[in-house]
Amino acid sequence: xxxxxxxxxxxxxxxxxxxxxxxxxxxxxxxxxxxxxxxxxxxxxxxxxxxxxxxxxxxxxxxxxxxxxxxxxxxxxxxxxxxxxxxxxxxxx
Amino acid sequence: xxxxxxxxxxxxxxxxxxxxxxxxxxxxxxxxxxxxxxxxxxxxxxxxxxxxxxxxxxxxxxxxxxxxxxxxxxxxxxxxxxxxxxxxxxxxxxxxxxxxxxxxxxxxxxxxxxxxxxxxxxxxxxxxxxxxxxxxxxxxxxxxxxxxxxxxxxxxxxxxxxxxxxxxxxxxxxxxxxxxxxxxxxxxxxxxxxxxxxxxxxxxxxxxxxxxxxxxxxxxxxxxxxxxxxxxxxxxxxxxxxxxxxxxxxxxxxxxxxxxxxxxxxxxxxxxxxxxxxxxxxxxxxxxxxxxxxxxxxxxxxxxxxxxxxxxxxxxxxxxxxxxxxxxxxxxxxxxxxxxxxxxxxxxxxxxxxxxxxxxxxxxxxxxxxxxxxxxxxxxxxxxxxxxxxxxxxxxxxxxxxxxxxxxxxx
Numbered sequence: 001x002x003x004x005x006x007x008x009x010x011x012x013x014x015x016x017x018x019x020x021x022x023x024x025x026x027x028x029x030x031x032x033x034x035x036x037x038x039x040x041x042x043x044x045x046x047x048x049x050x051x052x053x054x055x056x057x058x059x060x061x062x063x064x065x066x067x068x069x070x071x072x073x074x075x076x077x078x079x080x081x082x083x084x085x086x087x088x089x090x091x092x093x
Numbered sequence: 094x095x096x097x098x099x100x101x102x103x104x105x106x107x108x109x110x111x112x113x114x115x116x117x118x119x120x121x122x123x124x125x126x127x128x129x130x131x132x133x134x135x136x137x138x139x140x141x142x143x144x145x146x147x148x149x150x151x152x153x154x155x156x157x158x159x160x161x162x163x164x165x166x167x168x169x170x171x172x173x174x175x176x177x178x179x180x181x182x183x184x185x186x187x188x189x190x191x192x193x194x195x196x197x198x199x200x201x202x203x204x205x206x207x208x209x210x211x212x213x214x215x216x217x218x219x220x221x222x223x224x225x226x227x228x229x230x231x232x233x234x235x236x237x238x239x240x241x242x243x244x245x246x247x248x249x250x251x252x253x254x255x256x257x258x259x260x261x262x263x264x265x266x267x268x269x270x271x272x273x274x275x276x277x278x279x280x281x282x283x284x285x286x287x288x289x290x291x292x293x294x295x296x297x298x299x300x301x302x303x304x305x306x307x308x309x310x311x312x313x314x315x316x317x318x319x320x321x322x323x324x325x326x327x328x329x330x331x332x333x334x335x336x337x338x339x340x341x342x343x344x345x346x347x348x349x350x351x352x353x354x355x356x357x358x359x360x361x362x363x364x365x366x367x368x369x370x371x372x373x374x375x376x377x378x379x380x381x382x383x384x385x386x387x388x389x390x391x392x393x394x395x396x397x398x399x400x401x402x403x404x405x406x407x408x409x410x411x412x413x414x415x416x417x418x419x420x421x422x423x424x425x426x427x428x429x430x431x432x433x434x435x436x437x438x439x440x441x442x443x444x445x446x447x448x449x450x451x452x453x454x455x456x457x458x459x460x461x462x463x464x465x466x467x468x469x470x471x472x473x474x475x476x477x478x479x480x481x482x483x484x485x486x487x488x489x490x491x492x493x494x495x496x497x498x499x500x501x502x503x504x
Contacts (some may be wrong), residue, residue, distance in 0.1 A: 027156065028157050049161050050157070
């Protein structure tokens with residue numbers, strides 16, 4: 001992870017969208033402020049390969065697996081965050 | 094019979110090598126007889142001599158560029174970028190559709206394959222980009238993506254001769270008029286557990302020598318096998334009118350090439366087949382053996398291979414053999430397998446450009462079976478009258494390649 005001198009965000013206090021933005025930043029170098037969660041992934045150069053890698057990173061770091069078929073249908077980060085929240089909901093219950 | 098080849102201009106060079114990435118300092122190290130070979134510990138394997146390349150991809154490539162990009166592709170991309178800059182072609186090609194990539198690699202994306210098998214063995218999910226990262230043509234494709242090369246993008250997997258074949262084929266494509274600019278690349282990154290274990294099982298690798306840096310000892314009486322290395326090299330090739338039109342002088346000329354196959358044995362070399370490739374390269378270049386002032390031999394340091402190559406050279410050179418200067422640079426950087434042909438073509442070009450012959454580093458005594466040639470070592474030699482030089486690459490599978498380069502009088 002790059003040493004920016006900035007304090008690391010505490011994942012437990014972050015929204016799912018912000019957690020995903022942080023993960024995308026660390027893995028793909030895309031600045032969080034460039035990412036509009038409502039805009040298609042392609043507007044910030046995320047394509048099918050990077051989304052496959054993102055899915056893998058989510059599984060490794062967030063311990064949640066988005067089914068491949070579902071992942072391929074998602075168009076925006078907000079949609080992905082909703083799916084992750086729904087996957088986590090049973091764990092919280 | 095080969096028709097004489099049209100000479101092709103070498104107008105740019107780029108390397109990412111165990112000895113470094115800057116041509117000038119690396120050349121000085123070669124001439125001094127330095128070695129980049131050190132002990133490599135991978136997992137639970139016993140330490141092996143190897144020539145690793147100090148390379149931080151983050152210094153060269155963005156995180157997005159590194160997605161699905163195996164180490165072999167990273168090395169290839171950076172070497173190609175350096176060569177394009179050296180050739181004065183950066184930041185972009187005038188007509189990308191007239192630029193071709195001709196890349197040789199022996200083992201492809203070994204690291205990605207290794208990671209995939211480790212995932213299976215560990216019960217983890219397979220990394221999703223294992224296929225596009227490890228496929229044999231991935232490195233060529235990544236070079237094309239990085240540089241926007243839109244002509245033929247081809248991969249040659251001919252074991253240790255891969256990138257020598259790539260250079261020869263790139264030159265033919267230029268002569269045919271298929272393209273205006275060719276990037277001939279060699280890349281290899283195989284220093285991972287599975288691949289090292291496979292090579293070790295073949296019993297072709299040298300053990301650690303007391304002086305680890307001298308573990309690879311081509312032509313020496315006590316040579317004990319090859320030492321694996323990793324890295325990439327790229328040569329920018331053009332026809333003379335194209336280079337002249339954009340005001341670029343050649344570093345050297347690729348005068349001709351010869352390719353043969355022993356059709357004899359999967360791994361054992363044959364002098365007759367090697368001599369045919371060497372003879373064909375000389376004929377294509379319109380040169381006699383005595384015109385060649387330096388040979389960068391295949392010279393891997395195996396007990397079997399070195400005497401066979403020396404026999405082939407003696408057969409072609411005949412009474413002139415004792416005056417053929419040769420130094421195997423593998424003693425300094427190990428055997429880069431698929432990248433060896435391109436890396437050693439760069440050294441051969443620099444030998445002509447600088448009028449110097451690199452040594453077989455550390456060579457103190459020559460095995461009787463390798464005698465009868467002018468072995469240069471343990472350090473390099475000045476050769477201001479050097480005009481023509483040859484680089485040999487001989488592969489498992491029996492393919493033999495000889496490339497002849499000639500000095501440019503414009504530099």
